[in-house]
Amino acid sequence: MSGLTEQHCEACSAGAPRATDEEKRVLHKDVEDWDILDVNGEEQLRRVFKFRNFAQALAFANKVGELAEAEDHHPAILVEYGKVTVSWWTHAIGGLHKNDFIMAARTDLAYR
Template structure:
């Protein structure tokens, strides 16, 4: 399988299929710090990132926002003192698409830098 780090998001229409269970399990192996959560009946990827203070958390939030704008794919982001919660899912299909796993990987890279 191709590493998620080398992939770009693809255009996704409202009739695009949600990711299959086998592929989902495989892709989750590439992003072990992320959890599957279900909110409002939609499966999403979620991770909480920890920081030493609010300024670092805010700077990270801005980096994730820039990544999202560049791909036209936007997460839910909760900024708090010392932590940021990011949730990725594809709004148009009401669940998970490969794009969400790609963006989770890019979010991890932004956190590591």
């Protein structure tokens, strides 16, 4: 696991720059299981996590919620029977920031 899990999110305002293509390429290497998707013109990191049942999926979603609250950076979380879909992006800038890659790495760690 990369050093991303040890980093913290920085405050990000509407004027903050989005991650450059080079930054995304480098950071994505540390969270390879995540897809970079364009959703309504905004890039997002998205990953589907599999579980044996709804209770395990819900417990994981709650862990992700706790991580999000601790960093004041919040994802979209979809909980279904046997799976959780997590999407990270920075709402204030309408795209990806280093914070999103940090939180994706932390989400991966919580899945272990």
